[in-house]
Amino acid sequence: MTVNITFISNDNKLVSAPDNSNLLRVSLREKGGIPFKCGGGLCGTCKCRIEQGLDNTDEVKAKERKHLSDEDLAAGFRMACQTFVKGDIAVSW
Template identity: 55%
Template sequence: MPKINYATSGRVIEAPENSNILRISLRYDGELPNKCGGGICGTCVCKIEEGYENLDNVKVQEKRKLGDEWLNKGYRLGCQSFVTDGDVTVSWDEETTKEVKKRKPDKIKKKEKITTTDK
């Protein structure tokens, strides 16, 4: 089973594959900050220190709340991130959480339909 290392709290928790980072933290006192659990508030933002390749794909909610700026720095939302098949180490800090929480979500552009007309 993969291990999730909550580096900031010093907790290392063994979790089944496809476990959610925030849910495991809540269940076993990993101490990851949280509020909404739905990818809206940004409170559970965490830096993936090790094992980014062992996470599932970035969700739309993360893309909107974090934007490319935070995602490219290795941040994810704990409530939206699932550990697939290997160990992961996460950390968090109050300053980053404050910045992400006040960030307005990006609007995701829908693919525009291109139509052509023959004359």
């Protein structure tokens, strides 16, 4: 099964990826454009907003809670390096 990921901030670039793919890794592989530095949940630079399909992402990790407030999470913000995609989403940053 594959999922569709739309990178809104990159001219609405649409890519397909295997189900349960890591969002940052897909962005790197497909030139999606999500900014990053460490890729391991330490720096917070890959903060992005799931504009559509937030329910199609996995559970929030402890590393994300260090960078994102409850309000951020409620508004759809996630750390791309910690987020796995289980269905179609649209993401901006």
